[in-house]
Amino acid sequence: MSNGENRLFSHLLYEYKKGIRRLVLYTARIEESEVCRMKLKKSGINWHETPAKEGRVNFFFGDCPCISIIKSFGDKPLNSFDEKEDFILGVLLGYDVTKQCERYLGNIEKQYCAACCG
Numbered sequence: 424m425s426n427g428e429n430r431l432f433s434h435l436l437y438e439y440k441k442g443i444r445r446l447v448l449y450t451a452r453i454e455e456s457e458v459c460r461m462k463l464k465k466s467g468i469n470w471h472e473t474p475a476k477e478g479r480v481n482f483f484f485g486d487c488p489c490i491s492i493i494k495s496f497g498d499k500p501l502n503s504f505d506e507k508e509d510f511i512l513g514v515l516l517g518y519d520v521t522k523q524c525e526r527y528l529g530n531i532e533k534q535y536c537a538a539c540c541g
Contacts (some may be wrong), residue, residue: 446485446515453478506530
């Protein structure tokens with residue numbers, strides 16, 4: 424794990440431990456994945472791994488209910504998530520909820536909500 428990657432991963436662990444994030448996504452190179460596993464295990468943090476493109480792996484780590492939801496999506500890459508899974512993931516990762524709603528509505532209806540946007 425390079426210095427920069429180690430700093431980023433350590434910073435994400437810090438943010439999780441301080442309660443800033445309830446779920447974290449970190450994409451690691453295969454070569455650094457064992458270091459990530461060891462740090463998560465040592466910290467007693469729940470995690471789930473899924474494949475990513477080009478020799479990488481996605482590490483989701485955080486609160487057990489969040490990890491359970493991610494596990495329910497299966498072990499597919501992020502670009503295979505359907506619209507609902509994509510929406511849920513964004514909200515769990517702490518993305519702006521309104522923007523996630525707009526993205527979801529745009530993906531499923533190709534227009535915004537007629538009831539409130541007129």
